[in-house]
Amino acid sequence: MGEFERFSADLGRRPDLVQGAGGNTSIKTGATMRIKASGAWLADALTKPSFVEVDLQKIQGLLAGDFDDAGLTAALASEAALRPSIETPLHALSPFAAIAHVHSASAIAFAVRQDARERLGERLAGLDWAFIPYARPGAPLAKAVRAAFAHGRPKVLILGNHGLVVAENTVSALRALLEEVETRLASDQAPPVAARAQKPPPPAGYRWALNSPVEFLAFDEERLEIAANGSLYPDHVVFLGPAITALRDASSLSTMIPPPKAAIVKGAGVLAREDLTRGALAMLDCLGLVLARLDPAARINYLSAADEAELLGWDAETYRQALDRRAARD
Ligand SMILES: [Zn+2]
Structure with a gap:
């Protein structure tokens, strides 16, 4: 297993970044992209088959035109046991080689705010970043991300009411950039306290x-x-x-x-x-x-x-x- 799988597994062990089968990583090599499979857990990246290869040109060709959810699903369909993540377009549209999409609790705490753009602007100043207002995962989000890349090459995307995408040219640079973004977005709220309370017997079920x-x-x-x-x-x-x-x-x-x-x-x-x-x-x-x-x-x-x-x-x-x-x- 290489650096990419280790990085993916490390992300999967952080509940503040990845919950269950959510979150995905990818790496592009020439004409192919390896990406986390739909339903696979990043936490299992070192121990279970978790990634699939997709034909980058084929998926980029689809994403360049007019497409809908059915077209996207058909393009991602596979005879193999594993299918690529439905969030594959976020990865395929980025010009960078190594990409991580995470449901970062710190990023979401900003991305649900009405003033998200302003507050994020203060924290992410100096980074090449873009804010993408909420769009449903699938074709609508893919089109919103495509629009962001029409204007530039942002390495950091904050997805409104959703999460974070970080992109770099190598896995080690990606790991460093993700840590930098997480540090910048770290909360200034006091840590929460759950009181110890007497709990009645739970209702049936x-x-x-x-x-x-x-x-x-x-x-x-x-x-x-x-x-x-x-x-x-x-x-x-x-x-x-x-x-x-x-x-x-x-x-x-x-x-x-x-x-x-x-x-x-x-x-x-x-x-x-x-x-x-x-x-x-x-x-x-x-x-x-x-x-x-x-x-x-x-x-x-x-x-x-x-x-x-x-x-x-x-x-x-x-x-x-x-x-x-x-x-x-x-
Ligand atoms: Zn997501």
């Missing part, structure tokens, strides 16, 4: 998520309100549903239809469904890592109801009705 970085939200009214008011980034919606349920009393969970994947009980802790996958639990942790870094006074740019519906694969009208039902119940 749930268990208390103990020692999760999200637990402090049960004791932080301001940030809990931010998390409960809307959805901040796409993987949260995909794995845990929109926003997060905040409750005063754990027993009210049993009346909720559908039952939420997780809920934060004020003054007590965090309840997670017993059937949550490892990936979903990593996303629950991620919410805590992001909120801990977020200035509670910041004005938030939430994903819209239409964004949430698209991520859930729901048709917009069905989703609007579901939101109405939710609002009526609250």
Whole structure:
């Protein structure tokens, strides 16, 4: 295994950068690009088959024209067991050889703010960077990234309500640039504290998520309100549903239809469904890592109801009705 795989595995072991199968790395050599496979975990980069080779010219040809999600999916389809990540366009469009896309909690804590561009401008001054407003992963995000590269060769992309892309010519330079960006974006918020609270027995089907970085939200009214008011980034919606349920009393969970994947009980802790996958639990942790870094006074740019519906694969009208039902119940 080479430097690229070691770097990828190192990223995968950092929950503040990579959660579950999220995040991806790539390296270009001549006409081919090796990129993380869809569904593979960067943490397994040294121990399991985690990367696939794609024909760079073929994918770049597609991305140069007019394309949609179906065209993109078809281009990434493979006879082999592993398919390239759906985020392959972020990598193929960059003129640099080594690329890492991570769901950095520090970057997301800026990327969800209404004043993201200004605040990031202060932190990233002197770097060649660009801000890309939220676009749904897939064809819309690929087109937004293509537009950014039409105006320059940014090495750092901040994806609004999503994460960070860092690009360099070599893996060692990439590792250094990622650390530089993470240092610059480091939070100036005081570390959160989760109080030790007496927890009632969990409702049927749930268990208390103990020692999760999200637990402090049960004791932080301001940030809990931010998390409960809307959805901040796409993987949260995909794995845990929109926003997060905040409750005063754990027993009210049993009346909720559908039952939420997780809920934060004020003054007590965090309840997670017993059937949550490892990936979903990593996303629950991620919410805590992001909120801990977020200035509670910041004005938030939430994903819209239409964004949430698209991520859930729901048709917009069905989703609007579901939101109405939710609002009526609250
Ligand atoms: Zn992503």
